Structures are given as structure tokens and as C-alpha cells.
Amino acid sequence: MSTRSGSGSARDPRAPGLAAFASLIADETRATVLLALLDGRAWTAGELARHAGVAASTLSGHLGKLVAAGVLAEERQGRHRYVRLADPGVAQVVEDLAARVGAGAVPPPRTLREAGAGSALARGRTCYDHLAGRLGIALTDALTAHGLLRQDTGFALTDAGVEWFGAAGIALPRTGRRPLARACLDWTERRPHLGGVAGAALCGHALETGWCERIGTGRAVRVTPQGARALSGLLAIDPATLR
Known part of the structure; x- marks a missing residue:
């Protein structure tokens, strides 16, 4: 034995x-x-x-x-x-750990300024180099609803999704070992948003073209009127959802 x-x-x-x-x-x-x-x-x-x-x-x-x-x-x-x-791998670890902190473990805001900053982060923010918060979730859901992104077997762009990025003028670099699409657990929404190469490319394009702009010096971002029109046309997202 x-x-x-x-x-x-x-x-x-x-x-x-x-x-x-x-x-x-x-x-x-x-x-x-x-x-x-x-x-x-x-x-x-x-x-x-x-x-x-x-x-x-x-x-x-x-x-x-x-x-x-x-x-x-x-x-x-x-x-x-x-x-x-x-590197993005470190960012993934930090964001994933932060997403697992229970809501009760986060102290309530002490001032109106803190409350406003927290609301702005929840509406839209950068998660290292991709979009998160309600904005990131809205984009992820729209990509999925249009058959451009699959979530049923792990995050993966479909062939139509790759074509969509190209038609939108968003380059998808294929260098390195970073996955084309990856689920990143959103710490405010408690749902996954799009990360990976595609998530980074979409975020970079949104900031470069003025679809989104940073609020102050932190992570919070907001969709501009130009961005609301563009994303509404490309993904049929209700502009009110983006704001």
C-alpha cells in the first residue's frame, strides 16, 4: 500500500x-x-x-x-x-483581484467630490488600455448582440467581428502572445467586458478619434457627442446609454 x-x-x-x-x-x-x-x-x-x-x-x-x-x-x-x-498581464491580475473585493468592503464616499468621482468611474473608465464600467459593458453587449463577439465559449471575435473592426478603421495588431479578445471582470458591473488586443484597439481608437475623452487626470472617461453618434451608427447603441 x-x-x-x-x-x-x-x-x-x-x-x-x-x-x-x-x-x-x-x-x-x-x-x-x-x-x-x-x-x-x-x-x-x-x-x-x-x-x-x-x-x-x-x-x-x-x-x-x-x-x-x-x-x-x-x-x-x-x-x-x-x-x-x-505589461497587460499585470493589469489583468490587479483588475481581477479588485473585482473580487465585495461591495461591502468598499467604504462609502465621504464627500460629494468622492461620490462624483466614483459615479464617473462607474459610468466609464479605462481599465489599463481598454474600456470598462457601464460604457465598457454597453460596447461588449452590443458587439455580442450583433454577432461580432462570442461569449458562450469564452470571449472570441467572430469572423464578422474581425471584419467589423477593419471596416471601422480599427487596426488589430497580431504581434505578441496577447489574446485577440479576453474577458475582463468589471469591478463595478460585476460582469466581463472586452479586453485583449481588440479591447485595447477599440479604446485607443475611441480616445484618438475623440469618441471618448478623459475626465481630469484619472481613469474616468466620457463619450463625446461625436462618439455617441459614431457608436450609435456602428453598433446601434442608444446614445442615452452611452452618456
């Missing part, structure tokens, strides 16, 4: 690395930094220190750990140090 050895030889070799990664992000300041960087842009160390409400010297230590672990990438321009999320 065989028995399982108690020596630990069967332990998954990835366990120590996973534990180390979990420990790395299990810090409120570092978590605040990672969530801020989900806007897909590079921030200076000073900007992140002010955003996190900590001293620059304290923030520098946190950034050093995140960069050393390959979670953040950094570059220097003159005396400024810029950091960003290392």
Missing part, C-alpha cells in the same frame, strides 16, 4: 513565488499605486506619492520593490522617475 510522503516533495514549485507575489501586493500603499496605474499611463514618483498620501521617500521604497519584482517598469527623464505597469 502506497502512502503520500510527508517530506513536502510533492509541493508545487510555484508556491513560494505565488506567496511572494501575494505578499508584495498585500500592502495598502502598493495596492493604491497599482490601482492608480490601471489608467494605462506612466506616473512620476511624486504624483504617486501625493495620490497615496505618503512621503516621497516612503513611496520610493515601495516602487523599488515593485520594479524589482517585475510588476512595474520604470524610466527616467531628467530628474523625473516615471513608472507604469509592466
Whole structure:
């Protein structure tokens, strides 16, 4: 009769690395930094220190750990140090973890300003390099309803979907290992929105053409009147839904 050895030889070799990664992000300041960087842009160390409400010297230590672990990438321009999320995979992990935080764990807004900012994020925002919130869900649902995106067997663009992107003038680069379409769990809507190459291409096109514009310096975005007309024509979305 065989028995399982108690020596630990069967332990998954990835366990120590996973534990180390979990420990790395299990810090409120570092978590605040990672969530801020989900806007897909590079921030200076000073900007992140002010955003996190900590001293620059304290923030520098946190950034050093995140960069050393390959979670953040950094570059220097003159005396400024810029950091960003290392790649879309890191963004996916952060967004997926944030989406699993129960609504009851998020404290209610303390001021009208906080309430307004929260409402703007829920309406529409960038999730690293694709669109999220009610805007992202509306686009995902419209693509699915028109047979351009399948969700029944995992997210996948149909042949008609690939053609739609081309006809809309939205290029779909096929370089690298990033999937063409990927489900990304939306932390405010609790439903998946479109990520991957297609999601990034749609978001980039929307911002470049003026279909969407950023609100302030954060992640929130809104659909412009031009964008409402364009998306209504391309996907038959009710313009009121986009606003």
C-alpha cells in the first residue's frame, strides 16, 4: 500500500513565488499605486506619492520593490522617475483581484467630490488600455448582440467581428502572445467586458478619434457627442446609454 510522503516533495514549485507575489501586493500603499496605474499611463514618483498620501521617500521604497519584482517598469527623464505597469498581464491580475473585493468592503464616499468621482468611474473608465464600467459593458453587449463577439465559449471575435473592426478603421495588431479578445471582470458591473488586443484597439481608437475623452487626470472617461453618434451608427447603441 502506497502512502503520500510527508517530506513536502510533492509541493508545487510555484508556491513560494505565488506567496511572494501575494505578499508584495498585500500592502495598502502598493495596492493604491497599482490601482492608480490601471489608467494605462506612466506616473512620476511624486504624483504617486501625493495620490497615496505618503512621503516621497516612503513611496520610493515601495516602487523599488515593485520594479524589482517585475510588476512595474520604470524610466527616467531628467530628474523625473516615471513608472507604469509592466505589461497587460499585470493589469489583468490587479483588475481581477479588485473585482473580487465585495461591495461591502468598499467604504462609502465621504464627500460629494468622492461620490462624483466614483459615479464617473462607474459610468466609464479605462481599465489599463481598454474600456470598462457601464460604457465598457454597453460596447461588449452590443458587439455580442450583433454577432461580432462570442461569449458562450469564452470571449472570441467572430469572423464578422474581425471584419467589423477593419471596416471601422480599427487596426488589430497580431504581434505578441496577447489574446485577440479576453474577458475582463468589471469591478463595478460585476460582469466581463472586452479586453485583449481588440479591447485595447477599440479604446485607443475611441480616445484618438475623440469618441471618448478623459475626465481630469484619472481613469474616468466620457463619450463625446461625436462618439455617441459614431457608436450609435456602428453598433446601434442608444446614445442615452452611452452618456
